[in-house]
Amino acid sequence: MRNLKIWFGSAAMLGVAVVAVLTLYRSGPAPAAAAASGPPAMPVPVTSVIKRTLPVYLEYSARTESIREVSLQAKVAGYIQSQPTADGADVKEGDLLYKIDxxxxxxxxxxxxxxxxxxxxxxxxxxxxxxxxxxxxxxxxxxxxxxxxxxxxxxxxxxxxxxxxxxxxxxxxxxxxTDIRAPFSGRLGRNRAPVGTLVGGSGFTLNTLVQLDPIYVTFNPSERELATIEAARDAGTVSTTISLPDNPAVSYKGELTFIDNSVDRTTGTITARATVANPKFSLLPGQYVRVRVHVRDEADALLVPLTALGSSQLGKYVYVVGAGGKAEQKIVKLGPSDGESVSVTGLAEDDKVITGNLQKIGPGSPVQPLPPKQASNDSKG
CATH class of the missing domain: 1.10.287.470 (Helix hairpin bin)
Structure with missing residues (x-):
C-alpha cells in the first residue's frame, strides 16, 4: 500500500514537470519579441529654438528720491493770516502757499x-x-x-x-x-503753522515741499558690474525701466544720469542714479522699486524656454529630438534671460527642444513629438 502511494506521487510530479516544460516552450518566444521591439515612444511637447536680438539688462533693488526738497520758512516775522493751499496739495511754481499779515x-x-x-x-x-x-x-x-x-x-x-x-x-x-509762494512745482506736506501762528526769524518750518517730476531712483551696482555700465554709457544714453514689486505690470521709463566717483569699501558697491519722468506724481520719495538698466543688445541669441532646462553634475542641459526619434541630451551654457526664456550656447538653430515629460525620458529614449496644439494642451494639464 505504501509503495502504491509513492508511485502515484511520483507520477503526479512527473505530470507537473511536463506541463511546466510545455508552458515554457509555448511562451518562450514572447519576451524575446518584446525585447526586440523596445519600449514605446514617449509623447513629448517640443519647441523650436528662437533666434533674435536680445536686450541685456542688469536689475537692482532701488529707492526713489526727490530731486529737490525744501523746508518752507518765513523770511519776515508776522502772524499767519491764511493758508490758501491745503496740506498735501500738488502745486505749481509761484502758487501762493501762505499769507503773512x-x-x-x-x-x-x-x-x-x-x-x-x-x-x-x-x-x-x-x-x-x-x-x-x-x-x-x-x-x-x-x-x-x-x-x-x-x-x-x-x-x-x-x-x-x-x-x-x-x-x-x-x-x-x-x-x-509776506506772500510765501512755491519755489518749484511739487507736493506740499503736512502744515505746521495754523492760521494765527507767529512765524519768522527763528528757523520755524511751516511746511515741506518736494519735487516729484522728475524723480530720482538710486541703486547700488557692484564694482564688478561697473565696467559693463560704463561701457554702455560710452556707447550712448543708458535707458532704465522702473517697476513696483507689488505691481510689475506698471513701469516707468528713465535714463541713467549719475554714477558716483568712489566705491564703498565696506560693501563693494557704487551709488548710481536714474532720472525718471513722473508727471502724475504716482512715485513718491522713499519708495522701494526695481530698476532694470539696459546695458547692451546681444545679436543672434538662441532662446529656449526655462521649462526645458535640466540640471546634472555636468551642468545645465536640454533634451532635443535626435536621429531616429530618440532623445539627445545637450549640455548648454546659460546667458541673459528674457521673461520665460533664456539664451543658451551649445544648441543648433534647427534643434527641436523637448519642453515636457523630462522626468520620463533619458538620453536615447524614443520620443514622439506632439503636434503644437496637443503639446500646448498637455503643458496646461
Missing amino acids: ERDYRAALDQAKAQAQRNVAALDYARSNFRRGDELVKTGFLAKDNYDQRVSTLGQSEAAVAQDNAAVRTAEINLAY
Whole structure:
C-alpha cells in the first residue's frame, strides 16, 4: 500500500514537470519579441529654438528720491493770516502757499515812499539852486564859497534820494515776503503753522515741499558690474525701466544720469542714479522699486524656454529630438534671460527642444513629438 502511494506521487510530479516544460516552450518566444521591439515612444511637447536680438539688462533693488526738497520758512516775522493751499496739495511754481499779515510792512513801504518824495523835492530845489549859482558865479555875482555850498547841498540831496530809493526797495521786498509762494512745482506736506501762528526769524518750518517730476531712483551696482555700465554709457544714453514689486505690470521709463566717483569699501558697491519722468506724481520719495538698466543688445541669441532646462553634475542641459526619434541630451551654457526664456550656447538653430515629460525620458529614449496644439494642451494639464 505504501509503495502504491509513492508511485502515484511520483507520477503526479512527473505530470507537473511536463506541463511546466510545455508552458515554457509555448511562451518562450514572447519576451524575446518584446525585447526586440523596445519600449514605446514617449509623447513629448517640443519647441523650436528662437533666434533674435536680445536686450541685456542688469536689475537692482532701488529707492526713489526727490530731486529737490525744501523746508518752507518765513523770511519776515508776522502772524499767519491764511493758508490758501491745503496740506498735501500738488502745486505749481509761484502758487501762493501762505499769507503773512502784511499791514506793518505795507505801512513801512508807504513811509519809505513818502520820505523819498520829500527828498526828491529837496533834490529838485537843490538842482535848480545849483544851476542859478552856476550862472552867477560865472558873472561874479556869487561868491565862490556860496557856490561850493550849493554844490555840497546838491550832493547831499542826491545821496538822500538814493538812500530813500534803497529803503523803498527794501520795504517792497519785505512786503513781498509776506506772500510765501512755491519755489518749484511739487507736493506740499503736512502744515505746521495754523492760521494765527507767529512765524519768522527763528528757523520755524511751516511746511515741506518736494519735487516729484522728475524723480530720482538710486541703486547700488557692484564694482564688478561697473565696467559693463560704463561701457554702455560710452556707447550712448543708458535707458532704465522702473517697476513696483507689488505691481510689475506698471513701469516707468528713465535714463541713467549719475554714477558716483568712489566705491564703498565696506560693501563693494557704487551709488548710481536714474532720472525718471513722473508727471502724475504716482512715485513718491522713499519708495522701494526695481530698476532694470539696459546695458547692451546681444545679436543672434538662441532662446529656449526655462521649462526645458535640466540640471546634472555636468551642468545645465536640454533634451532635443535626435536621429531616429530618440532623445539627445545637450549640455548648454546659460546667458541673459528674457521673461520665460533664456539664451543658451551649445544648441543648433534647427534643434527641436523637448519642453515636457523630462522626468520620463533619458538620453536615447524614443520620443514622439506632439503636434503644437496637443503639446500646448498637455503643458496646461
